[in-house]
Amino acid sequence: MLGNRVDRYSSGAILLHWLIALALAAVIAIGFTMPKDASGFQLFQLHKSIGITILVLTVVRIVWRLTHKRPDKVERGLTGFLASAVHVLFYAFMLLAPLTGWAVVSSSELDIPTLLYGVVPWPHLPVPQSLNHTLEEAHELLAFLGLALFVLHVAGALRHHFLRGDNFIGRMSPGASGATGLLLGAGVVALGGGLFFWLGAAYPKTDAPAAEETVAPTDEATDAAVTEEAAGDEEGSEEEVTGDDAPAEASEDETAPEEEAAEPDPEPTVAAGPPPSWTIQPGGSLRFSVDNSGTAMNGSFGQWSGNIAMDPDNPSTAQISINIQLASATMNDATQNEMLRGAEFLAASANPTATWRSSSVTSQGGGRYRAEGTLSLKGVSRSQPITFTLSGNGNSRSVSGQATIDRNAFSVGTGPNASGLAGNVTLNFAFDATR
Numbered sequence: 001m002l003g004n005r006v007d008r009y010s011s012g013a014i015l016l017h018w019l020i021a022l023a024l025a026a027v028i029a030i031g032f033t034m035p036k037d038a039s040g041f042q043l044f045q046l047h048k049s050i051g052i053t054i055l056v057l058t059v060v061r062i063v064w065r066l067t068h069k070r071p072d073k074v075e076r077g078l079t080g081f082l083a084s085a086v087h088v089l090f091y092a093f094m095l096l097a098p099l100t101g102w103a104v105v106s107s108s109e110l111d112i113p114t115l116l117y118g119v120v121p122w123p124h125l126p127v128p129q130s131l132n133h134t135l136e137e138a139h140e141l142l143a144f145l146g147l148a149l150f151v152l153h154v155a156g157a158l159r160h161h162f163l164r165g166d167n168f169i170g171r172m173s174p175g176a177s178g179a180t181g182l183l184l185g186a187g188v189v190a191l192g193g194g195l196f197f198w199l200g201a202a203y204p205k206t207d208a209p210a211a212e213e214t215v216a217p218t219d220e221a222t223d224a225a226v227t228e229e230a231a232g233d234e235e236g237s238e239e240e241v242t243g244d245d246a247p248a249e250a251s252e253d254e255t256a257p258e259e260e261a262a263e264p265d266p267e268p269t270v271a272a273g274p275p276p277s278w279t280i281q282p283g284g285s286l287r288f289s290v291d292n293s294g295t296a297m298n299g300s301f302g303q304w305s306g307n308i309a310m311d312p313d314n315p316s317t318a319q320i321s322i323n324i325q326l327a328s329a330t331m332n333d334a335t336q337n338e339m340l341r342g343a344e345f346l347a348a349s350a351n352p353t354a355t356w357r358s359s360s361v362t363s364q365g366g367g368r369y370r371a372e373g374t375l376s377l378k379g380v381s382r383s384q385p386i387t388f389t390l391s392g393n394g395n396s397r398s399v400s401g402q403a404t405i406d407r408n409a410f411s412v413g414t415g416p417n418a419s420g421l422a423g424n425v426t427l428n429f430a431f432d433a434t435r
């Protein structure tokens with residue numbers, strides 16, 4: 001009876017049934033294991049991509065269901081009713097789970113764009129931010145509902161198939177035999193379970209509270225490392241310059257703000273005369289790196305420029321300014337770039353340029369210099385030292401240097417997306433300059 005065509009679902013229905021089942025296994029496993037901070041960014045994008053795919057496939061499936069004859073029901077009575085109820089709830093779940101997920105993303109204050117599979121831009125729904133939390137709860141609850149339906153559905157199918165020995169699963173199998181269906185069912189479980197344990201091991205911090213708890217120690221550890229580095233640097237340099245430069249630096253520090261206030265566009269007025277100007281040669285780099293829960297996240301700025309007037313032998317007269325086009329910040333992929341340039345991080349459209357202007361430059365010996373200055377970024381201006389080394393001589397120099405920026409002071413990375421990010425961002429630059 002079950003072997004003939006009428007008693008089986010149409011091939012389109014069977015294809016959609018198993019595609020969606022496999023996709024659901026993956027999306028749920030990823031959903032529960034993806035870290036809810038920036039380190040889970042790629043998994044989040046994958047979760048959203050598969051989730052939207054499920055939504056689209058479900059719409060196709062419902063249209064298919066309404067336009068194609070399904071085989072007659074074989075279960076009657078209470079179990080028949082239960083089976084149908086599970087099917088109806090499954091359809092509701094397959095629509096509502098992705099819709100609530102989509103609404104969560106749309107109502108998030110982080111405003112993270114969705115780029116399906118890194119390629120297709122997906123719009124936001126018009127949902128108010130105030131609903132975000134409720135939607136998150138609903139989305140999670142629906143996932144558990146889906147799991148419960150899955151257990152009931154599979155238990156029912158297996159019961160029917162094995163207790164009645166009527167090849168029931170053959171109704172929903174690619175081949176007429178139920179074996180392929182059983183194999184696909186096992187595949188669904190293996191995919192979901194495998195992904196869950198594999199990702200769970202790869203990303204041990206699965207839920208938000210755990211992630212928050214670990215942020216502080218990670219941050220502290222990184223801060224400690226950076227402080228140690230800085231202390232190490234200073235120790236080294238102090239040996240060379242103590243007594244000489246330290247007081248000079250302090251007094252210059254004091255005069256620097258006055259100078260800026262009194263003369264917004266100061267010309268060098270020091271007896272040593274105007275320092276020579278240097279032209280930054282193409283091919284330089286300006287990179288940044290930040291620790292994200294133990295992994296370094298790296299990126300760079302493609303567009304930046306600067307004006308440098310400095311006599312390497314008499315750095316106290318130096319005037320340096322650097323302009324960085326924030327929209328040229330790049331990381332791994334288009335979505336990450338968009339997030340980086342977006343409101344939560346660099347806010348490139350509101351304040352397109354970050355500038356750094358030197359106030360005093362002091363030699364630390366051996367071609368090393370320390371420059372005090374002001375960094376203006378995202379509407380905040382704050383003192384920001386940098387250190388750099390000059391090599392070469394005559395009319396050409398190679399410059400390489402570093403700055404450690406406290407991103408929180410500039411409100412770069414404010415939401416939960418940045419919760420795994422260390423507070424300090426290391427900036428490294430290298431370029432050649434000619435006179």
Ligand code: HEM
Binds near residue numbers: 136140
């Ligand atoms: C059938 C489709 C989907 C299922 C079964 C599903 C399932 C899940 C699960 C199990 C979680 C983890 C819940 C938690 O740990 O709190 C989750 C989280 C999440 N999902 Fe989905 N998801 C689906 C589709 C989507 C779609 C289409 C989007 C967005 C376009 C999305 C966005 C999210 C977001 C933003 C979170 C994190 C919520 C939070 O911060 O707690 N999901 N999803």
Ligand code: HEM
Binds near residue numbers: 022065168171181
């Ligand atoms: C998350 C995974 C799954 C979902 C969302 C799902 C959903 C559904 C839905 C909605 C139907 C009803 C089709 C209709 O009449 O319109 C159905 C039928 C069916 N499913 Fe699944 N299913 C899943 C996994 C499985 C697995 C793992 C098996 C086998 C072990 C299975 C076996 C069947 C069978 C045999 C039918 C036909 C039932 C009948 O003829 O009354 N399904 N499934």
